[in-house]
């Protein structure tokens with residue numbers, strides 16, 4: 270009988286601990302499918318820092334490193350510089366990428382570090398119970414913004430890929446979502462492109478994935494997808510913000 | 524063996540290359556600047572990677588990545604920068620990843636000053652990071668030892684899967700002395716645990732310090748602690764000078780031990796039975812060696828460039844059986860041999876008490 274659907278080899282058999290309806294699982298699967306399709310599991314090292322996905326070291330079948338909160342791009346840099354022929358990706362949350370790890374993220378991009386960052390934006394600190402994140406939307410209620418994010422007090426959400434797209438070291442900066450089948454397909458295409466970039470030594474690639482957190486949003490899985498569509502996408506428009514071959518740019522400038 | 528005249532910091536950097544260091548990550552800070560400057564020139568020529576990080580936090584996490592990948596890796600900094608590395612060092616300990624960390628100490632707290640100091644002893648030996656974590660701490664007292672101890676630090680870090688620190692100071696870093704580089708047989712510890720890509724021929728490796736189940740975490744901590752205990756049994760190093768019949772034993776490490784040696788010589792010239800005990804490893808602390816050095820001692824004088832930190836370990840090791848006094852200068856002031864001699868004389872006069 271023909272197999273039409275199976276679990277990617279790059280995912281282990283361990284049960285995921287994510288909450289029902291959480292889209293972390295979909296994003297894991299997309300990364301794993303890309304690793305499978307490119308046949309690079311044996312040559313890939315993943316770095317998962319603190320956040321809901323901290324235990325992803327048990328879920329991916331490639332070699333895995335758990336990193337301190339925010340430090341994954343630095344850890345990935347250490348791995349990639351040691352093993353330039355291997356594939357290195359990080360899988361980070363929004364608090365990780367855009368608050369505690371902003372410096373590590375920006376500088377990995379500015380160096381054109383030849384790594385992939387899969388950046389999961391769920392507009393909250395999922396793991397610690399739903400506090401304000403740097404991506405929390407204006408008026409969004411979280412545990413630490415009980416009356417809604419007041420921009421006069423807490424400032425404004427950071428649009429990460431737009432910011433990283435301004436840096437010369439960034440090869441690919443794109444935002445995708447996993448709320449509909451077409452979006453999921455597009456998300457996979459972008460993650461694939463990011464890994465292909467690494468293969469071609471093109472430079473730093475970041476794919477922001479708009480993701481849900483039904484538990485901390487206090488919404489059903491379906492209502493969470495609606496919120497993603499109606500509130501997140503307008504603030505964080507999907508699309509490719511930068512797509513260049515940094516290596517070529519560098520060579521031209523040299 | 525051919526000798527050359529080198530600055531402590533540069534000799535240390537050269538020794539790291541010879542010991543097989545493949546990746547260096549650092550952030551500029553005085554007085555360790557020459558380590559990074561030297562490696563930026565020499566490491567790439569030797570097939571290695573030199574990368575200036577955006578902060579000490581990033582540098583130590585790059586070290587974490589390189590160590591996980593299985594290569595010999597190092598970072599260097601000075602006191603304020605070491606405080607920033609604390610998080611990463613704790614993670615390195617928790618994930619059992621070997622590396623070498625250089626601290627060319629300067630005065631603190633806060634921004635402190637840029638003159639030599641030994642005020643990071645407690646930080647290095649007791650609490651370099653959170654949790655039940657320890658690292659090897661080596662304290663060179665000459666340019667030659669900057670070389671020798673870096674080589675040992677790489678080997679022992681790999682052997683025990685415990686990070687190793689060289690606790691130097693601005694004086695040793697800047698000082699020029701003749702030095703020779705011993706033939707180094709790059710010790711090749713196998714690293715089957717490295718996360719360097721499983722190549723489809725082994726189960727996946729994981730570098731991790733997270734254990735949510737307390738019993739599993741406790742077991743992992745006790746297992747690591749048993750390595751610390753083993754280190755205390757077999758990896759201590761110390762140096763003695765005139766201790767056999769010494770009634771006054773001066774205990775000092777690093778740069779201050781050089782000053783104390785001059786003071787002990789001067790005391791001997793005046794007929795005082797003085798000796799010098801110098802711990803070379805600060806963790807593990809050479810307790811038994813200290814007891815041996817003090818077998819005839821009536822008084823012990825600990826001299827440090829701090830307000831008194833190692834003195835507590837000296838007292839503990841001697842179990843309060845011998846009175847232990849302290850003399851220190853701090854904030855970048857280096858004690859003079861005359862000051863130490865005056866302290867020795869004072870103790871000698873009151874040794875019968």
Ligand SMILES: Cc1ncc(C[n+]2csc(CCOP(=O)(O)OP(=O)(O)O)c2C)c(N)n1
Pocket residue numbers: 319320321322338361362363364365366389391393394395396397402
């Ligand atoms: C140094 C440090 N500070 C704080 C924490 C606590 N902490 C754990 S996860 C987390 C937030 C993670 O949020 P995000 O990166 O958005 O990932 P998510 O859980 O939403 O997927 C925080 C603050 C920590 N583990 N380490």
Ligand code: SF4
Pocket residue numbers: 286287288290291292293321391395396481482483484485
């Ligand atoms: S807390 Fe939120 S992000 Fe974390 S697993 Fe649950 S739903 Fe997903």
Ligand SMILES: [Mg+2]
Pocket residue numbers: 362363364389390391392393394395402
């Ligand atoms: Mg989040």
